[in-house]
Amino acid sequence: MNYHVFNGDADGLCAVHQLLLDNPVRTELVTGLKRDIRLLERVKAHAGERVTVLDISLNSNRAVLMQLLEAGVAIEYFDHHYAGEIPVHPDLTTHIDTSAGICTSLLVDRHLEGKYRFWAIAAAFGDNISESANRLALQNELVQPQIEKLAHLGEYLNYNSYGETLEDLHFHPLALYEAMAPYPDPFDFIAESAAFKELAAGFLEDIRMTSSLRPLLQQARHSAYLLPDAAWARRVSGVFANKLANDNPTCAHAVITIDRAGGYKVSVRAPLASPEGADMLCMKFETGGGRKAAGGINNLPENALDTFLARFAEQFG
Numbered sequence: 001m002n003y004h005v006f007n008g009d010a011d012g013l014c015a016v017h018q019l020l021l022d023n024p025v026r027t028e029l030v031t032g033l034k035r036d037i038r039l040l041e042r043v044k045a046h047a048g049e050r051v052t053v054l055d056i057s058l059n060s061n062r063a064v065l066m067q068l069l070e071a072g073v074a075i076e077y078f079d080h081h082y083a084g085e086i087p088v089h090p091d092l093t094t095h096i097d098t099s100a101g102i103c104t105s106l107l108v109d110r111h112l113e114g115k116y117r118f119w120a121i122a123a124a125f126g127d128n129i130s131e132s133a134n135r136l137a138l139q140n141e142l143v144q145p146q147i148e149k150l151a152h153l154g155e156y157l158n159y160n161s162y163g164e165t166l167e168d169l170h171f172h173p174l175a176l177y178e179a180m181a182p183y184p185d186p187f188d189f190i191a192e193s194a195a196f197k198e199l200a201a202g203f204l205e206d207i208r209m210t211s212s213l214r215p216l217l218q219q220a221r222h223s224a225y226l227l228p229d230a231a232w233a234r235r236v237s238g239v240f241a242n243k244l245a246n247d248n249p250t251c252a253h254a255v256i257t258i259d260r261a262g263g264y265k266v267s268v269r270a271p272l273a274s275p276e277g278a279d280m281l282c283m284k285f286e287t288g289g290g291r292k293a294a295g296g297i298n299n300l301p302e303n304a305l306d307t308f309l310a311r312f313a314e315q316f317g
Contacts, residue, residue: 001046003029005039007055009175009238010126014105015054016164018116018179022195026081031173033256034238035298039291040064045093046071046222049287055104058096065092077265078107081291082279098151100275100292103127106136112186114152116151118142118186128294129268132317149190155239156199162238164260170202171195206236207243216256217309219270222316224254224309226264233257237267241294245269252277252316254308259299266297266308271316 004020006012008031020027025310035171040061045051045166058065059082068075069089076093081103084093105123109116117140130151137147160176163169169297171179179195190196209232217224223244227233235256244253249272257265269291270278275293281293282288284307290296300308 001049003030003042003043003045003049003051005030005051005056006154007034007039007161008032008036008176009055009161009198010154011103011105011123012055012161013157013173013177014123014126014154015108015179015210015240016052016177018105018108018112018119019052019054021116021184022112027084030290031177033166033173034165035296037061037298039054045071045073048074050074051075053077053079054108054311055081055233057083058086058094059084061257062087068264078104078111078116080104080107082200082283082289092199098291101129103129103132105131119272121147121158122150122154122186124154125151126158128245128272128317130246148188150186153186153196155242156187156196156203158242159203159239160199162236163231163234164257164265168234170198170235181257202235204317206232210236211241215238217254217313219313221249221250222252222254222313223248224256224312226256227258229258229260234265237265241267241269245272246301249273249316252312253279254312256300256305260306261299263302264297264300264305266300268295268297268312277315281311284311 001027002018004027006016029132037060041064069091074091078095083096103124105120111122121137183189207217215223216226236256239254252270252271255267260266268278270293278295279290282290282297285297287298
């Protein structure tokens with residue numbers, strides 16, 4: 001039995017899509033919301049079975065990873081988030097690179113020697129590493145209208161992964177993968193898929209709602225926004241953070257949404273001009289993590305908001 005465990009965002013979707021286009025094995029797919037990062041807990045694999053993990057932090061899944069390895073499960077791990085110490089085990093193969101300009105789909109692209117590169121470019125745009133995405137697009141002789149299509153695709157796929165519950169999303173990530181699966185070429189998916197058209201319409205409507213937002217905190221080198229308690233705000237939080245980062249590349253940004261179970265969820269973007277520190281800031285909080293350029297806190301207690309804002313200002317000056 002094979003298992004593919006992947007983040008439900010653009011990077012996770014495009015990573016698993018590349019691998020299964022290359023090797024379409026029968027597999028059980030395990031995914032969820034953007035912030036469902038402890039996905040290995042859902043895998044019930046046994047000795048002799050194989051698990052491929054994509055775009056979720058090794059450090060956040062370390063205990064279950066070791067249990068599976070000791071049970072005789074073979075694991076291949078692709079990721080770009082903070083990993084901590086990478087275990088050495090004969091049944092573990094890792095492709096981990098936490099550099100700021102890397103995403104998991106680019107690691108898969110490297111592994112597959114560019115076989116489905118346009119999907120990797122879309123993922124890189126979705127993860128807001130646009131410099132890497134543009135460079136790879138130009139190396140592959142894409143023209144500007146094609147590049148813009150892949151950028152929109154990545155952004156829309158990423159947009160679909162944010163929400164407090166699956167009901168907030170336009171598509172369950174599994175359903176979105178199934179819509180992508182027949183398409184080796186993302187340009188065909190863009191031209192033909194009803195799912196793409198629905199995501200585009202939803203994205204444009206939700207991002208329009210952000211035009212009236214005002215910052216909770218605004219300084220020369222950082223800003224923070226508190227979004228209202230609404231499904232559109234939960235959906236748009238990540239792409240709004242990316243938009244702020246792209247519009248103000250020398251500033252850090254935090255987008256805070258209300259967690260209906262209590263407290264807040266936080267998306268952090270380091271300045272694009274110096275994309276480091278987001279993971280270190282978020283890991284100061286119990287449910288925080290991420291990568292150098294972008295991080296998040298899954299549940300910030302209500303009474304810790306002022307502490308977060310102070311540490312955010314301290315981190316990014």
